[in-house]
Each structure stands twice: as structure tokens, then as C-alpha cells.
Amino acid sequence: MNDFIERLNACGVFPLRAAGIDILQMNITRRCNLTCKHCHVQAGPQRTEMMSRQTMAHCIQAAAHPRITTIDITGGAPEMHPDLEWLLGELAVLNKRLIVRSNLVVLLDPAYRRYLDLFAAHKIELVGSLPDHHAEKSDRQRGPGSFEGAVQVIRELNHRSYGLPGSGLTLHLVHNPVGAYLPGPQSALEGEYRRVLRDRHGLHFNTLFCLVNNPIGRYADYLKRSGNWSDYMHTLRCAFNLQTVSSVMCRTTLSIGWDGRLYDCDFNQMLDLTVNSGAPKHIADFDFARLAEREIVVRSHCFACTAGAGSSCQGALAD
């Protein structure tokens, strides 16, 4: 039995079960133009994994289920998937909340610039990575020049009314710590981001999502290499907040890998932990009723989602 199960057991909340499927999260590629030091996907330019059109078609079919309200497209850099344009067109017809997670700087590449207008045309909700509002810190995690690149892209998105109140075009930014510590309160950091980005760069956004770095993938390598692994895991365990357990994202999300396999979340996906308890394991066999009540597969890395104010792909769970 792993220590997260022990903790849930001690609190009387094991097993953790799904409470429906609200969000269908599709990880369509592990290819990315960046090689960020914290990336749990270990994405990069050399990765070749791409979701096939057939698997995308299965996802679209599943996304049409009336109980699913949100389709969340992630990667890698989704823009680098040759079928993203087609996929967005098909999903837009469903008239549901449609999210694309972007590293922003990929949109500076002439090959992908068209997505600036395409996202706006489909009213895609954008979630853009910006780990820190200090250029130097952000670049330490994502590579030299990436902060300035992100600033340019946010400016272009603002010109298209993204991130402006009342425009209907939503731009969220994502903060995650550049090092072995937890993010502070989301409201405090959002205020700081808003002040710095507005005053120094003239930029606007809607919401800041604060994410706890999950101790897997490249971030786990960094923690071990820098001698921070045991302290970080200890910090996560000490910061366990029972109040976050009922709202962890895996309870209402179904994560789909590039090859169509099904997971409780993107972190479990990277650990190759497919859905459990006899629920269908591939999107081709999608069965809402069976998946909506599945038992969630949990391990020690789950402490990252229950630490402090909690953490999810939509930011903190409680502030």
C-alpha cells in the first residue's frame, strides 16, 4: 500500500471515486518546441508521439456526451499536431467549453501563427504557461528568451481581445514554482502577476492558475539531482489538506493519451497508470456510466494535488 492510500485510509476517504466526467482532457502530442525543466510530460522537439485521426474521432464522439461540458486539449505543444486545426473545427460544433493549453512561444513560429486567429475564431479558452513574472526566473525553467517570446504572444492575443474583460475571449496564465517550493496563495500571486505584467509590459489576462509541480518526469529528476527530493516530498505530505480531496480534478476528469488509452489524470498518464477497476481502458471503448464511477488510481505523487490550497489543471482548489 502506498503512503497516499494510507493517508486517505486514515482520513476515511479511501477509495477515491470519480464523481462523473465533466472534463475530457486530450493529450494529443508529446512534441514541443520547448524542453522545460519541470515538464512532467518530458515533452520536447525530439518526441514523436501524435494522436491519430481515428483516435481523435473516438474522442470527438465521446465528447458529444451531454454530461461532458469541457474539452481540454494539451500536450506537448498541441499547435505542433498537424491535425489540431481539423480537431478544433470538429469540436467547436459541439458548442462546449473548449480549452487549449499553449506554451505561447510556439505561436511565434510562422508555421503556427495562424492559430492566433483560429483560436479567436473558435472562441477557444487559452491556458498559457508563464511560470514566473520575472523574466530571468521564467527563462531558467523554459529556456533563454522564452519569457520575452511569451510577452510578445500575450500582446498579440490582447490585440485580438484575449484577456480583456467582457470580450468573451479568455486567457488564463499558469504559474508554477521555478524550484523546489510550493506556490503561494493564488489570489496574492494573481495580483502580483497582474500588476507586473500591466505596469512593465502593458499586458492583460483573466485568471492566474497556480500549479504545484508534480514530482514526476523531469521535475523528479531535478529534485533528485539537486538534493531536494526528500524535502519536497516531505513538504507535500505535511501540506496535505483533506478539504481538497473531494475536489481533486481526477474525480471529474478523464485523461486521454496520444494512443487513446485512458487515465485518471495527465500525471497518471505519464506514469503509465491507466484507469483501474475494470473500467474501459481505451477511448474506442468509451462507456460513460462505467467510467463515471471508476475508482481513481492513486500514488505518492497525488500529494501534489492535495497540498495546501490544492492544485489542478484549473489552478488552486481552495484559496
Added chain:
Amino acid sequence: MTETYYEPRDLEDFANIGEDAPEAGRKFFDYYATATGAGKLTEREKALIALTVATVRHCPYCIDAYTNKCLSLGVGSDEMMEAIHVGAAMVAGDTLAHATQIRKIIRKKEM
């Protein structure tokens, strides 16, 4: 022997200091939370004050806790160092201001 008086894990016991004096302990933690939480000053400003006091007072537990808190709140290392220089200047100024006591006694005693 690797054991020292100051161990990072000691801080885990901090929450239990009220065990033998529950009322005082509870009042202290309530006060601590109020004093360090956001008010007219932001949590960020208060974290910098706390980090400066911790460093001036040479408290390794608080230096650890408030460096992490400052990082979590997006405080830059340059801002932390700027705050610490305020603390260092205050300590130097406080020391030198007491030289006036020396000067006062000298003036009284010397012919």
C-alpha cells in the same frame, strides 16, 4: 556525531508547543496568524518583514520558513536581499546609535 541542536525537523514540533500551556499556545498562534496574515500590508510585504527579522535574529527555522514563503509569493532574490540590507543597516545603526551613550559617559567622566 551528525546531530545538532538545530534540526530542520524540529520545526514540525512547533505546532505542539501549546501542549503544556494550551491557552497561551492557542492565543499565540491566533496572534501569529493575525499578525502575519494580509491586512493593510500584503502577505508579501509581511513575509519580507518576517524574513528580515528572522535573519537579524539569526533564527534558522524562520529563515528557512520565510525564504520559502517569499519564493512562494513570487518575491525575487533581489527583493529579499534589499530587505535584508534594511535589517543590516538597522543593526549597524542601532549599534552606532548606542555610541552616543559611550560619548555621553566619556563627556561626563573626562576632565
